[in-house]
Amino acid sequence: MSASAIDDAPTQRQLTLNILRYDPRNPASKPHMQKYRIEEADSMTLFIALTEIREHQDSTLQFDFVCRAGICGSCAMMVNGRPQLACRVLTRDLPDEITLAPLPFFELIADLSVFTGKWMRGMSERLQTWLHAQEREIDLCRIEERMDPDLAEQIYELDRCIECGCCIAACGTAQMRHDFVGAVGLARLARFRLDPRDTRTDDDYYDLIGDDTGVFGCMSLLACQDVCPKSLPLQTQIAFLRRKMAAQGL
Ligand code: SF4
Ligand code: F3S
Ligand code: FES
Numbered sequence: 001m002s003a004s005a006i007d008d009a010p011t012q013r014q015l016t017l018n019i020l021r022y023d024p025r026n027p028a029s030k031p032h033m034q035k036y037r038i039e040e041a042d043s044m045t046l047f048i049a050l051t052e053i054r055e056h057q058d059s060t061l062q063f064d065f066v067c068r069a070g071i072c073g074s075c076a077m078m079v080n081g082r083p084q085l086a087c088r089v090l091t092r093d094l095p096d097e098i099t100l101a102p103l104p105f106f107e108l109i110a111d112l113s114v115f116t117g118k119w120m121r122g123m124s125e126r127l128q129t130w131l132h133a134q135e136r137e138i139d140l141c142r143i144e145e146r147m148d149p150d151l152a153e154q155i156y157e158l159d160r161c162i163e164c165g166c167c168i169a170a171c172g173t174a175q176m177r178h179d180f181v182g183a184v185g186l187a188r189l190a191r192f193r194l195d196p197r198d199t200r201t202d203d204d205y206y207d208l209i210g211d212d213t214g215v216f217g218c219m220s221l222l223a224c225q226d227v228c229p230k231s232l233p234l235q236t237q238i239a240f241l242r243r244k245m246a247a248q249g250l
Helices: 003-008 046-056 116-127 149-159 166-170 172-176 182-194 202-209 223-227 234-249
Strands: 014-021 032-039 076-079 082-085 097-101 108-110
Touching (some): 032 046, 116 202, 182 223, 202 234, 223 234
Antiparallel strands (some): 014 032
16 A cells, blocks of 8 residues: 555544443442543444443443343433433534433433333323223134224334333423323333224323323423434324313313
């Protein structure tokens, strides 16, 4: 390779990651920002960057990853102030200086790790986000009921939620009131309301979400839809539910 070709080769960026460190279970721990410097690699994601730091610089750094493919929802964190799935964020799309913090609203485990699953389970139990089908005798020979493909598609679209918590972290209402079920809760319920196998009526749904902790708490701030990594039609579903519940409450 000629000297000029070497001169023209792109130099790798040095990245600075400012990470909020805090372990609430350790009485000696105080919240503080810690700086780490790493060399950027080709196609580096934040998952790779954090793993690099944990393996080579600081084994105490805590963060969550399972699938590394935007499927499990466990790696959501605040990336330069915006909730995102860290395994899907390429460092080349970020500036040299990156600030990472845990999602607000959820119980902090430590550093970038939060307990979204505990909150999601509580929300699911509170809203009863499972199919309330009519009790029937089990008949294994019964032919499966047909569903209109367009309706099945709408239900499937809402079922794509990975419970990452980004919509809650971005929502102003959720930051003000912790009993708000959030876009994720409302979208879960909208999914069952669409399902013709669910026997619940709008009266039943009104009992679950017909107040300020439910659909009337939403102030249409729209951040939920902006940050949802699965691009769920959250605003359309919330607006639809709000109209139905308002009619129910008259
Ligand atoms: Fe995440 Fe979107 Fe589900 Fe909210 S609705 S939890 S942002 S996938
Ligand atoms: Fe929050 Fe989304 Fe409503 S951001 S206020 S749930 S539109
Ligand atoms: Fe599963 Fe990021 S690690 S969504």
